[in-house]
Amino acid sequence: MSIFNYFLNKRQPASASVAKERLQILVAHERSRRSQPDYMEKMQLEILEVIRKYVEVDQEQVNIRLDNSDDCSILELNVTLPD
Amino acid sequence: MAKIIVVTSGKGGVGKTTSSASIGTGLASRGFKTVIIDFDVGLRNLDLIMGCERRVVYDFVNVINTEASLNQALIRDKRIPTLSILPASQTRDKEALTREGVQNVLDQLSKTFDYIVCDSPAGIERGAQMALYFADIAIVVTNPEVSSVRDSDRILGILQSKSRRAEKGEIIEEHLLLTRYNPQRVAIGEMLSVEDVKDILAIPLLGVIPESEAVLKASNQGTPVIHDQESTSGMAYDDAVRRLLGEDIPHRFVDITRKNFFKRLIGA
Numbered sequence: 001m002s003i004f005n006y007f008l009n010k011r012q013p014a015s016a017s018v019a020k021e022r023l024q025i026l027v028a029h030e031r032s033r034r035s036q037p038d039y040m041e042k043m044q045l046e047i048l049e050v051i052r053k054y055v056e057v058d059q060e061q062v063n064i065r066l067d068n069s070d071d072c073s074i075l076e077l078n079v080t081l082p083d
Numbered sequence: 084m085a086k087i088i089v090v091t092s093g094k095g096g097v098g099k100t101t102s103s104a105s106i107g108t109g110l111a112s113r114g115f116k117t118v119i120i121d122f123d124v125g126l127r128n129l130d131l132i133m134g135c136e137r138r139v140v141y142d143f144v145n146v147i148n149t150e151a152s153l154n155q156a157l158i159r160d161k162r163i164p165t166l167s168i169l170p171a172s173q174t175r176d177k178e179a180l181t182r183e184g185v186q187n188v189l190d191q192l193s194k195t196f197d198y199i200v201c202d203s204p205a206g207i208e209r210g211a212q213m214a215l216y217f218a219d220i221a222i223v224v225t226n227p228e229v230s231s232v233r234d235s236d237r238i239l240g241i242l243q244s245k246s247r248r249a250e251k252g253e254i255i256e257e258h259l260l261l262t263r264y265n266p267q268r269v270a271i272g273e274m275l276s277v278e279d280v281k282d283i284l285a286i287p288l289l290g291v292i293p294e295s296e297a298v299l300k301a302s303n304q305g306t307p308v309i310h311d312q313e314s315t316s317g318m319a320y321d322d323a324v325r326r327l328l329g330e331d332i333p334h335r336f337v338d339i340t341r342k343n344f345f346k347r348l349i350g351a
Binding site for chain 2: 014015016017019020022023024026027030031034
């Protein structure tokens with residue numbers, strides 16, 4: 001590292017911290033998908049189709065989650081309907 | 084009963100074969116009967132890294148298909164008597180590795196060896212899945228680089244769901260081996276640090292192998308780099324093997340060796 005690079009580096013954020021931030025977001029997202037059963041994605045699409053028969057909603061407006069507690073699983077479906 | 088170690092990564096070119104060769108050598112040189120198996124069917128390379136490419140007669144797939152006995156296929160290392168290599172086949176048939184076939188070979192090896200090191204191919208296809216399925220211990224080789232870290236996390240997910248231990252509800256021992264590490268670039272914020280990668284992957288650190296010219300030199304010569312105890316990477320692999328065997332020793336080569344002021348100034 002020369003003296004010139006030293007001053008140049010001060011101006012922009014270090015690329016390693018950008019890398020870490022991007023990875024943290026990506027890995028968290030991929031892990032949450034991994035913990036779901038394989039059918040969740042397909043089920044989400046099918047539920048979305050049923051809803052779309054009646055109301056026009058985007059895929060982003062449907063949030064589906066499966067929570068496993070001690071002796072039961074809760075399927076949580078959150079649909080934001082347009083006004 | 085042998086302990087089965089998989090050396091895996093998801094991403095290619097991060098140093099799986101280099102690490103398998105050195106870790107296998109390190110275990111064997113401590114007196115443990117060790118065999119390293121190349122699972123990269125179609126792209127055999129462990130033989131080259133171990134320097135025994137001209138002694139390959141039969142391979143892993145020949146043994147699975149009972150075209151050769153294990154003793155015919157195993158290659159004894161010329162340097163360390165307790166070390167053997169089971170080379171991969173050069174067949175293009177990716178279906179050649181069957182779970183029953185692999186299990187059969189591992190069961191046979193288990194009777195005579197203390198450690199079985201499975202050198203996984205890149206990717207998450209059959210070869211990689213077979214290499215990790217039977218493992219008791221996983222060594223996840225990662226470079227301090229975004230795509231490698233992401234793929235390592237993916238492989239950890241597969242270890243935790245698709246391995247035999249996971250299916251039986253048992254814990255698979257996971258270790259992070261960070262390779263091609265450059266403390267100088269970390270110091271100026273150009274490379275993910277050990278701590279960054281540990282934070283993201285959240286598994287215990289087995290070792291940090293610094294980027295070193297010795298690795299290429301060793302592969303050129305067909306001598307696992309752990310034999311080069313003058314080199315930082317050779318020493319770091321030896322430390323990693325000691326940690327794998329339960330020793331608690333500090334990590335070396337993680338911080339920068341300070342260049343003198345003048346060299347830093349002119350960028351030498």
